[in-house]
Amino acid sequence: MGAYILRRLLLIIPTLLGIMVINFTLTQFVPGGPVEQIIARLQGGGDVFQTIGGGGDAGALASAMAADDRYLGARGLPPEFIADLEKQFGFDKPPLTRFANMIWDYMRLDFGQSYFRSISVIDLVKEKLPVSISLGLWSTLIAYLISIPLGIRKAVRDGSSFDTWTSGAIIVGYAIPGFLFAVLLLVLFAGGSYFRWFPLRGLTSDNFAELSVIGKVLDYFWHITLPVLASTISAFATLTLLTKNSFMEEIKKQYVITARAKGLAENRVLYGHVFRNAMLIVIAGFPAVFVSVFFGGSLIIETIFSLDGLGRLGFEAAVARDYPVIFGTLFIFGLIGLAMGLVSDLMYVWIDPRIDFETRET
Numbered sequence: 001m002g003a004y005i006l007r008r009l010l011l012i013i014p015t016l017l018g019i020m021v022i023n024f025t026l027t028q029f030v031p032g033g034p035v036e037q038i039i040a041r042l043q044g045g046g047d048v049f050q051t052i053g054g055g056g057d058a059g060a061l062a063s064a065m066a067a068d069d070r071y072l073g074a075r076g077l078p079p080e081f082i083a084d085l086e087k088q089f090g091f092d093k094p095p096l097t098r099f100a101n102m103i104w105d106y107m108r109l110d111f112g113q114s115y116f117r118s119i120s121v122i123d124l125v126k127e128k129l130p131v132s133i134s135l136g137l138w139s140t141l142i143a144y145l146i147s148i149p150l151g152i153r154k155a156v157r158d159g160s161s162f163d164t165w166t167s168g169a170i171i172v173g174y175a176i177p178g179f180l181f182a183v184l185l186l187v188l189f190a191g192g193s194y195f196r197w198f199p200l201r202g203l204t205s206d207n208f209a210e211l212s213v214i215g216k217v218l219d220y221f222w223h224i225t226l227p228v229l230a231s232t233i234s235a236f237a238t239l240t241l242l243t244k245n246s247f248m249e250e251i252k253k254q255y256v257i258t259a260r261a262k263g264l265a266e267n268r269v270l271y272g273h274v275f276r277n278a279m280l281i282v283i284a285g286f287p288a289v290f291v292s293v294f295f296g297g298s299l300i301i302e303t304i305f306s307l308d309g310l311g312r313l314g315f316e317a318a319v320a321r322d323y324p325v326i327f328g329t330l331f332i333f334g335l336i337g338l339a340m341g342l343v344s345d346l347m348y349v350w351i352d353p354r355i356d357f358e359t360r361e362t
Helices: 002-027 034-042 048-052 057-066 079-089 095-107 121-156 161-175 178-189 213-251 254-261 266-278 286-296 299-304 310-320 323-351
Strands: none
Touching (some): 002 323, 121 266, 121 299, 121 310, 121 323, 213 266, 254 266
16 A cells, blocks of 8 residues: 555645646736736726735835826836836746745745735635635535535435435536625625524624634634535535435445345444445545635636635735745645545545455556
8 A cells, every 4th residue: 555655645746737837838828917917907997806815026116106197198008117017927937947845845835925815825814714714514414414415315215205305406406606606695684675583694703802712712713604505505406416316326236135134223334334344435535525615616606705815815816926826826736636536535445345456556
């Protein structure tokens, strides 16, 4: 097993490098880079800085130049100023040199500073983490805690009225878009046309710092309830049906028939024999599911509930062409995602020791 883990760890390096190469290459052909963003702003044609806020070196330079009418209007911007901007952003160097410097910095865990904010990429990610942790962690846990028992129950009672009406409810839940369900929750329970049971926006109340420990916990869960429900609905449906199908496939196998013929109790057959095999694909995929929800974020859910998480961060960085944020977060999350792939394999072995990855070709 040690040799397999080592091979997987070594495979992360070229895989991550390939991800960075592809994305860096694509950005070279995307119009409207950071320099163009500032030029458009100075000429009155851009509003990206109004969205994400200035404050960084580039934002200060743009504001200073905007105050000087020599650079505006029909006269345009002098080539010297544009060259100065390109040098500030590092675009005076060839793409290959810029990419090599970026990877070297990332190897030293230096992810740079946002072009348009006075904050490093790491600090910016830390600032957004509470929202993403809340949505990702609770959505994944709730989906698993409800879906696995429900899926098992549906498999055992396949074809019954319980299976029929729960399947109908699951299909309806899966068919409802998350953003539409979020709006429905707001209208019903957050001061819309009906009840005012939950807050309309934010992760905490304005007086959060003044609350007691218990008050802070209750306030946190009060705010996060609706966003978590909205982001869980689709995963809940998928996971329930996956669990049911996995159990049904195992229940029909010969070893289950043999165990029942020996007189073993039904619960022992289900949870002592079937569960370990049926749950392989469900439980072992937990790290990957969590990472996808945690780091992927939900731009629409965060926007509807006025939550400032990683989803909005990625969108704003892409719109503003904030390359340090784009590539820094891509490197960090890509590395974590690849590591979680290895963790998923290790969970397979932990759940079922009969699996031996050493005998597999990699």
